[in-house]
Amino acid sequence: MKKLVSSTIIALGALATALPAMAQELTFWSWRQEDKAQYEKFIDVFEAKNPGITVKFETFEATNYNTILSTALAGGSGPDLMFTRTYGGMETVASGGYLLALDKTNVPALSTFTAPALASETMRSNKTTYAVPFASQTMLVIYNKDIFDKNGLSEPQSWDDFIKASEKLKAAGVMPFANGTATAWQNEVVVGGLVSSIMGRGFYDDLMAGKADFTDKRYVGALTKLKEITKYFPDGFIGLDYASAQQLFSSGMAGMFVGGSYELANFKKQNPNMKMGIFAAPGLKAEDEKLVALYFDGGYAANAKGKNQEAAVKFLNFLASQEFGQMFANDLNNISAVPGVTFKEPLLGEVADLNKHSIPYLMLVHFRYGEPSGSVLLQSEIQKLLGGKATPEEVGKNLTTGLAAWYAPFKK
Amino acid sequence: MPGSPLVSRRLWISVLIVPPLAFVALFVVYPIISAFAYAFFHWNGLARGEFVGFANFYKVLFTQPYADWTVNAFLHNVWVFFALMVLQNGLGFLLAYCLWRELPGAALHRISVFLPVVLSTIIVGFLWKLFLHPLFGVVNISFRGLGLGGLAQPWLGQDSTALWSLIVANAWHMVGFPTLVFLAGMQRIPGEILDAVRMETESEWTKITKIVWPLVAPSATVVFTLLFVGSFNWFEIPYVMVGLEGSPHGATDVLGLYFYRTAFGNMSGSGQDFGAGSALAVLIFVFIALVAGVITFKLRAREIQI
Numbered sequence: 143m144k145k146l147v148s149s150t151i152i153a154l155g156a157l158a159t160a161l162p163a164m165a166q167e168l169t170f171w172s173w174r175q176e177d178k179a180q181y182e183k184f185i186d187v188f189e190a191k192n193p194g195i196t197v198k199f200e201t202f203e204a205t206n207y208n209t210i211l212s213t214a215l216a217g218g219s220g221p222d223l224m225f226t227r228t229y230g231g232m233e234t235v236a237s238g239g240y241l242l243a244l245d246k247t248n249v250p251a252l253s254t255f256t257a258p259a260l261a262s263e264t265m266r267s268n269k270t271t272y273a274v275p276f277a278s279q280t281m282l283v284i285y286n287k288d289i290f291d292k293n294g295l296s297e298p299q300s301w302d303d304f305i306k307a308s309e310k311l312k313a314a315g316v317m318p319f320a321n322g323t324a325t326a327w328q329n330e331v332v333v334g335g336l337v338s339s340i341m342g343r344g345f346y347d348d349l350m351a352g353k354a355d356f357t358d359k360r361y362v363g364a365l366t367k368l369k370e371i372t373k374y375f376p377d378g379f380i381g382l383d384y385a386s387a388q389q390l391f392s393s394g395m396a397g398m399f400v401g402g403s404y405e406l407a408n409f410k411k412q413n414p415n416m417k418m419g420i421f422a423a424p425g426l427k428a429e430d431e432k433l434v435a436l437y438f439d440g441g442y443a444a445n446a447k448g449k450n451q452e453a454a455v456k457f458l459n460f461l462a463s464q465e466f467g468q469m470f471a472n473d474l475n476n477i478s479a480v481p482g483v484t485f486k487e488p489l490l491g492e493v494a495d496l497n498k499h500s501i502p503y504l505m506l507v508h509f510r511y512g513e514p515s516g517s518v519l520l521q522s523e524i525q526k527l528l529g530g531k532a533t534p535e536e537v538g539k540n541l542t543t544g545l546a547a548w549y550a551p552f553k554k
Numbered sequence: 555m556p557g558s559p560l561v562s563r564r565l566w567i568s569v570l571i572v573p574p575l576a577f578v579a580l581f582v583v584y585p586i587i588s589a590f591a592y593a594f595f596h597w598n599g600l601a602r603g604e605f606v607g608f609a610n611f612y613k614v615l616f617t618q619p620y621a622d623w624t625v626n627a628f629l630h631n632v633w634v635f636f637a638l639m640v641l642q643n644g645l646g647f648l649l650a651y652c653l654w655r656e657l658p659g660a661a662l663h664r665i666s667v668f669l670p671v672v673l674s675t676i677i678v679g680f681l682w683k684l685f686l687h688p689l690f691g692v693v694n695i696s697f698r699g700l701g702l703g704g705l706a707q708p709w710l711g712q713d714s715t716a717l718w719s720l721i722v723a724n725a726w727h728m729v730g731f732p733t734l735v736f737l738a739g740m741q742r743i744p745g746e747i748l749d750a751v752r753m754e755t756e757s758e759w760t761k762i763t764k765i766v767w768p769l770v771a772p773s774a775t776v777v778f779t780l781l782f783v784g785s786f787n788w789f790e791i792p793y794v795m796v797g798l799e800g801s802p803h804g805a806t807d808v809l810g811l812y813f814y815r816t817a818f819g820n821m822s823g824s825g826q827d828f829g830a831g832s833a834l835a836v837l838i839f840v841f842i843a844l845v846a847g848v849i850t851f852k853l854r855a856r857e858i859q860i
Contacts, residue, residue, distance in 0.1 A: 204821075205818075205821055206818070208819070208826070209818065209819075209826065212598060216598065230825060231825075234598070234825065237598075238598055322688075322711075323711070323802075324708070324710050324711045324796070324801055324802070325797060325801065326797055326798075326799035326801045326802075326823070327823065376688070376689060377688060377689060378688025378689065378694070378706070378707070378708030378711065379688070379708070379711070380708045380711030380712060380802065381686070381687075381688040381707070381708025381709055381710045381711030381712065382687075382688050382689070382708070382711070383683070383710075386687065386689075390689075510823075510825070513619065513620075513824065513825065513827070514619045514824070515823050515824050515825065517823040517824075518799070518820075518823040518824050521799065521823060522799070522802075522803035522804055523803070525711075525801060525802035525803040526802075526803045529711065529712050529713065529802055529803070531713065531803070544619065547618060547619060
């Protein structure tokens with residue numbers, strides 16, 4: 143018996159050397175250098191279950207990732223598996239035909255993902271999904287619990303509450319908000335985090351149906367309220383950059399920070415003793431649905447021309463599994479896109495709850511498919527609004543006419 | 555005929571000349587020529603697509619929104635050039651004159667004026683960003699301390715002050731350079747000429763306008779040309795202080811930022827278009843080369859040989 147086992151092993155070993163294709167090594171490209179250790183752990187779990195397949199995790203600089211990836215794919219030296227961006231960023235790679243189309247037959251678990259999650263990795267022109275979405279980010283209001291408690295404040299239920307709470311903090315000598323808008327993309331963040339509830343789900347649906355544009359009074363009304371509440375931003379906030387704003391909040395100098403759920407881990411690291419809470423900025427009335435702005439920020443895809451495609455698809459199925467989603471949430475402190483994942487970090491659980499009432503983070507999700515992108519326009523128009531150079535009506539009009547350059551429903 | 559002195563001399567010369575020539579060809583000439591070529595293709599990421607002729611140039615010059623962005627950025631560069639001409643070169647000339655006349659403390663000032671020049675531009679950018687911080691910046695704190703709180707501004711956040719803030723930061727950083735060049739020019743003026751002037755007039759103004767200024771013309775040629783090139787290639791200070799977008803709302807956008815955003819994209823908003831970016835780079839290069847050529851030619855003509 144022993145002899146048989148050892149000869150089998152030798153035979154298998156010989157076979158493995160004779161047919162190198164049998165030992166399948168997959169390369170897996172990423173822009174998350176900081177998550178390398180965690181991913182290697184996930185890969186170990188996969189490799190333990192799938193002997194004969196090894197996965198090599200390689201990271202590249204985040205800002206140039208798309209450039210590096212599309213160049214490698216075009217040159218035929220791309221990886222077997224890769225991180226992909228979402229929305230417009232995904233389409234630039236997928237439109238070259240480099241990514242393997244995914245559906246219920248090769249990755250069955252995809253059918254359990256939410257529609258917005260799948261949409262983030264689906265090309266609009268052919269309705270094909272090219273990646274397993276990995277995480278969502280949520281634009282919301284983060285607050286300092288100690289400061290709120292000390293001033294007898296609770297999470298605001300209506301816009302009036304919100305203003306009153308801000309007023310009270312200001313009177314107590316605390317900065318109500320830490321935010322600054324000198325860094326362009328922060329302007330998009332404050333719109334998503336502060337006034338999604340005011341523009342409302344109805345506006346979003348009409349916008350998507352082509353029945354409304356940004357001159358709609360619900361949108362303009364939301365911007366009016368945005369301008370109003372920036373009264374409670376720090377002095378000279380239009381000249382305050384992103385890093386300074388983060389520091390104002392993490393150092394406990396300000397009561398609230400409007401930002402993405404990705405800030406939570408960072409604030410915790412900066413100031414481990416700070417107790418934080420989160421809420422969705424309220425609508426005008428207490429009974430209005432409170433909405434956060436949601437987007438997905440990446441996915442996993444396989445090379446359409448990869449040599450070890452079967453193994454790669456196996457790995458993608460692992461990445462779409464509940465088991466992986468749970469590890470992802472636990473180890474990376476992110477909101478996994480896999481449905482049914484639970485969160486041991488209570489704040490993340492709260493984010494997941496808030497996500498149940500959300501509209502997409504508008505410009506990033508729907509208006510980054512052409513130039514000028516909605517994000518570029520919005521960031522610059524909000525800077526005009528907050529700098530007193532444009533009215534909310536003008537902003538709405540400029541967004542609509544700007545996007546009309548490529549967004550068909552706005553073309554008149 | 556091997557071994558003959560002429561052949562070995564030629565061999566010797568080529569051994570010395572070929573390596574640097576090859577180096578320049580590979581790392582200077584080739585990249586410039588290929589950037590020219592890139593501008594004529596359509597690009598998918600960094601993968602070259604089909605030949606499109608002048609389509610990329612047409613795009614950045616005549617189609618919206620690129621045309622507006624190009625003009626906006628270009629006008630800011632022009633503005634920066636003239637502002638720095640006064641603030642940096644003008645002040646540099648005056649400082650050089652003061653140092654040359656050896657006003658009290660000249661030795662100390664000669665060092666302190668030149669000190670910022672040796673700092674890295676990135677450090678200067680961050681430093682000035684801190685100086686101009688709306689809440690904790692030394693500029694606003696000083697104003698408040700002097701009871702002039704009304705003058706405290708969100709310097710980098712409003713279009714009326716943002717570009718000026720960058721210009722001042724740049725002038726602070728680089729004023730030592732024209733100072734040094736002008737000073738060197740002044741020190742070359744022969745003593746006999748100065749003695750002769752002293753017998754004619756006591757007026758400093760006459761001395762500056764009639765003698766010193768014409769005689770430092772070679773220095774002026776150098777600093778004017780370099781300032782022109784620097785103003786139209788301006789990137790580091792704006793990038794560090796206001797970001798790739800030229801915040802707020804394009805009020806500080808310059809060709810360098812605009813080119814970078816267009817060619818390489820911007821994570822927080824725009825996609826990348828290597829073709830349009832290359833076209834911009836070529837346009838910037840051609841513009842700078844032509845105008846710098848004309849400036850040098852014109853200024854050389856007024857230089858006087860002593």
